[in-house]
């Protein structure tokens with residue numbers, strides 16, 4: 001397997017120009033040839049060692065397709081996904097040898113949204129978690145149960161729960177079993193795909209705190225996929241915002257939530273509940289007109305322009321590239337104006353700046 005250029009030491013995964021087109025949706029009554037579904041197009045970001053990177057956007061923006069591409073469930077139409085091996089060398093995830101794929105499968109683990117359906121109801125927890133240890137030959141068979149008990153203790157469950165079936169756990173406990181199963185292979189990167197979305201608020205907070213503790217203890221890197229912005233703000237170091245298959249903004253959590261630079265991010269954040277009534281009065285919720293664009297018929301220029309209050313002729317004709325601005329990345333022709341003047345000024349008459 002040919003070596004590819006090494007990644008910087010702080011980068012674990014580098015995604016460049018990642019694109020996934022699905023075949024056109026067929027309709028009996030359609031005369032014209034339909035367009036392919038542009039689920040993910042020209043997506044670039046990096047995941048740095050030890051960080052929690054958030055991937056956020058409305059339903060259908062391409063979050064799951066990105067994670068499926070990383071997990072090898074889909075093959076990309078274009079683009080590269082470079083991963084830094086434990087020995088420091090880099091591999092292209094779309095061109096792994098069999099041995100590399102096995103190593104990668106233990107190094108990258110996923111925790112799903114619905115712990116109920118992701119755990120086999122007919123198996124005891126010692127077998128659910130033990131199977132991962134057995135298949136990957138991580139411990140001798142005689143030591144599997146002890147290792148499972150140890151993993152359960154790490155996620156705050158009593159070791160004797162190893163003999164229970166999934167139905168005998170609460171939703172939060174089941175998700176902890178899912179986390180224990182993910183940790184069984186000593187991964188470096190864990191994808192948390194809406195991992196706390198199905199939990200009620202107090203259990204969600206406990207699970208997020210557990211994830212933080214585990215990250216510190218095991219030096220984990222997280223890709224945290226969610227549509228829930230308050231969770232993203234709480235747990236993520238940096239955030240990638242997607243709209244109709246494309247990245248519109250990448251920033252640290254702090255910078256993004258203090259001042260979004262893309263009008264779509266701004267609208268998304270304006271829906272966040274604000275506890276302080278005085279601040280709440282100042283902060284108007286931005287209601288976007290129209291519907292999210294169809295990824296099979298993305299509008300020309302900026303895909304967000306039909307819903308954007310700052311849209312100009314350039315937005316209607318020229319797709320804005322993702323470019324660096326003040327230490328973050330943003331894909332908007334008016335990002336400088338938004339950064340300098342603030343969105344209110346632009347809204348009141350300087351949209352053509």
Ligand SMILES: Nc1ncnc2c1ncn2[C@@H]1O[C@H](COP(=O)(O)OP(=O)(O)OP(=O)(O)O)[C@@H](O)[C@H]1O
Nearest residue numbers: 022023037039058059060061062063064065066295
């Ligand atoms: N296998 C597929 N065949 C055709 N279209 C697909 C396929 N998988 C996803 N899509 C389409 O690609 C787009 C992105 O879907 P994706 O599931 O990645 O979005 P998402 O952001 O994860 O949404 P959600 O939060 O609802 O899971 C959607 O328009 C979806 O209908």
